[in-house]
Amino acid sequence: xxxxxxxxxxxxxxxxxxxxxxxxxxxxxxKPFRGKTYAFWSAILLCMLAAVYWGAIASDRYVSxxxxxxxxxxxxxxxxxxxxxxxxxxSAPNRTDQMLLRDYLLSIDMLExxxxxxxxxxxxxxxxxxxxxxxxxxxxxxxxxxWYYLLRxxxxxxxxxxxxxxxxxxxxxxxxxxxxxxxxxxxxxxxxGMAQRLAQEQVGFIEKQVEQVYxxxxxxxxxxxxxxxxxxxxSPEGTAEYxxxxxxxxxxxxxxxxxxxxxxxxxxxxxxxxxMDFDLQIAAVKTxxxxxxxxxxxxxxxxLNVTVEEFQRLKMNxxxxxxxxxxxxxxxxxxxxxxxRTIKMVSIxxxxxxxxxxxxxxxxxxxxxxxxxxxxxxxxxxxxRAILRDHQE
Numbered sequence: 001x002x003x004x005x006x007x008x009x010x011x012x013x014x015x016x017x018x019x020x021x022x023x024x025x026x027x028x029x030x031k032p033f034r035g036k037t038y039a040f041w042s043a044i045l046l047c048m049l050a051a052v053y054w055g056a057i058a059s060d061r062y063v064s065x066x067x068x069x070x071x072x073x074x075x076x077x078x079x080x081x082x083x084x085x086x087x088x089x090x091s092a093p094n095r096t097d098q099m100l101l102r103d104y105l106l107s108i109d110m111l112e113x114x115x116x117x118x119x120x121x122x123x124x125x126x127x128x129x130x131x132x133x134x135x136x137x138x139x140x141x142x143x144x145x146x147w148y149y150l151l152r153x154x155x156x157x158x159x160x161x162x163x164x165x166x167x168x169x170x171x172x173x174x175x176x177x178x179x180x181x182x183x184x185x186x187x188x189x190x191x192x193g194m195a196q197r198l199a200q201e202q203v204g205f206i207e208k209q210v211e212q213v214y215x216x217x218x219x220x221x222x223x224x225x226x227x228x229x230x231x232x233x234x235s236p237e238g239t240a241e242y243x244x245x246x247x248x249x250x251x252x253x254x255x256x257x258x259x260x261x262x263x264x265x266x267x268x269x270x271x272x273x274x275x276m277d278f279d280l281q282i283a284a285v286k287t288x289x290x291x292x293x294x295x296x297x298x299x300x301x302x303x304l305n306v307t308v309e310e311f312q313r314l315k316m317n318x319x320x321x322x323x324x325x326x327x328x329x330x331x332x333x334x335x336x337x338x339x340x341r342t343i344k345m346v347s348i349x350x351x352x353x354x355x356x357x358x359x360x361x362x363x364x365x366x367x368x369x370x371x372x373x374x375x376x377x378x379x380x381x382x383x384x385r386a387i388l389r390d391h392q393e
Contacts (some may be wrong), residue, residue: 039378046374050374053130054363054370058072058363060171060360061152062170062171063359064167064176065165065180066183066351067350068163068348068349070345071347089124101191102155104190106155108146111146115145124152124170133219135148153179166183166184168180177353177355181322184348202335208327210328210329217321219313219321220317220321221318221321223318224314224315247289254285257282259277260278286332
């Protein structure tokens with residue numbers, strides 16, 4: 001074996017061109033490595049900043065929570081007032097009412113009421129809080145203030161339990177409790193006011209209809225009275241029936257007189273006084289029948305058949321209006337009863353809590369999630385860069 005010191009030295013190219021080529025290749029190798037190192041330490045720096053912020057800088061936010069449900073008390077009109085009816089008359093929660101209340105609690109109108117009473121702008125823009133958690137300026141526009149309000153207040157509908165869950169965040173436990181309490185109070189006032197307004201509108205509409213029908217009834221009845229006064233007849237129908245009865249009686253008398261005259265002609269001369277007396281009576285009865293029939297069907301303005309027909313028409317209109325008026329009164333009374341026994345009630349299942357521990361921000365959870373996301377993004381970016389570099393080579 002030849003000792004190492006006796007081996008010939010390796011021949012290397014020490015020309016300037018070879019040295020420049022070697023230096024360029026080393027820069028090509030080190031450049032991706034340095035870029036990868038910078039990205040890695042940038043990710044580590046971001047994770048450290050996030051840990052410092054969530055661990056020491058982020059302001060505490062207290063959360064007050066309340067659970068409510070909207071129930072509608074309905075008691076049928078035929079049901080008696082007892083304990084079982086009251087317990088059985090409460091219907092299940094109405095999802096439509098729940099969602100309507102949710103929209104109102106998250107509306108700008110509700111935000112303005114809260115700000116007017118609780119000074120939310122001053123509280124959320126307190127300079128003592130960290131700049132990321134607080135609102136930057138007190139005099140922000142309504143749109144940005146509303147956006148911040150939605151970040152700090154949530155109203156969620158629990159489909160399984162059928163309740164509204166109200167959560168409000170604030171920098172102090174007193175303010176969080178005050179916000180949630182006011183949301184519950186204003187929600188109850190809004191639902192009760194809306195139910196009362198709806199009932200009043202329904203009752204008012206029916207009352208107007210009843211007034212119109214009443215005017216129709218009075219107009220129809222006054223038309224009947226005016227027609228009676230015009231003809232000086234209380235009841236044209238009764239007068240017509242009376243005249244028909246007279247005509248029928250006279251016709252009966254006429255038939256009896258004709259029968260007696262015919263019987264008398266069997267043994268008497270037509271010129272005899274008895275037969276002539278029958279002839280006079282028959283002629284008088286016929287004349288009277290003609291007069292009475294003329295009163296019923298005469299061609300002048302006082303003919304009774306037309307009078308009876310017009311009177312019946314006016315009377316029918318008055319009776320129809322009277323029936324409509326009775327139906328309208330019944331409907332009005334029914335609507336009033338429905339308005340009184342149909343009540344939407346906001347039941348508080350859990351009163352607004354008074355927080356003693358700051359649940360927000362979730363420091364450990366937020367820090368861990370941020371670190372995992374940052375490292376995940378770093379790994380994905382590094383993988384993409386490696387793939388692109390391989391394709392370029």
